[in-house]
Amino acid sequence: GAGVSQSPSNKVTEKGKDVELRCDPISGHTALYWYRQSLGQGLEFLIYFQGNSAPDKSGLPSDRFSAERTGGSVSTLTIQRTQQEDSAVYLCASSPDGGVGQYFGPGTRLTVT
């Protein structure tokens, strides 16, 4: 079946612009996660959605970052007033439920110039 999809695959933006990154999870998966990974670094947790519960936003690095998940499916990560340090690969993952293995999308490579 279809895996997790993300768009765009690459995004180049100027410092100070806003960007939106999209994630389509695997159908039927109730849990959705956003991570980012800087070059040569580990995974940094950003936010976690589980069903209709309030999202766990504890990993968002600043109030410039926000995310929403509409209809329990598609999620959008928004970064306002982008900074060069926001440059990274943003990864989305989904799982059938919390506590089980997560399946990652291909990521969006964000470059802020």
Added chain:
Amino acid sequence: QKEVEQNSGPLSVPEGAIASLNCTYSDRGSQSFFWYRQYSGKSPELIMSIYSNGDKEDGRFTAQLNKASQYVSLLIRDSQPSDSATYLCAGPQRADSWGKLQFGAGTQVVVTP
């Protein structure tokens, strides 16, 4: 102290040999663990899940969990050059935060022909 720790490597393994990767964790209440493989420039791929003490085998991969000693390991038998990748260990960040995973920094494995 990091929640999940791994040796960064690189771990150099001759083709056909067994690669042994280890991961330690700090939260005694952690219940489930996962191993991911990440090729350079790609997103992590779930390869093993383990939920109970002991061994779990899947093809050339064996995951081992020892809750008393708080470590989880991955063995790759008959290593192939295609196994060259970074292997990430992941476990629940907190036992009461079932859905979130804490990822280790990853161990780079290089299989030499």
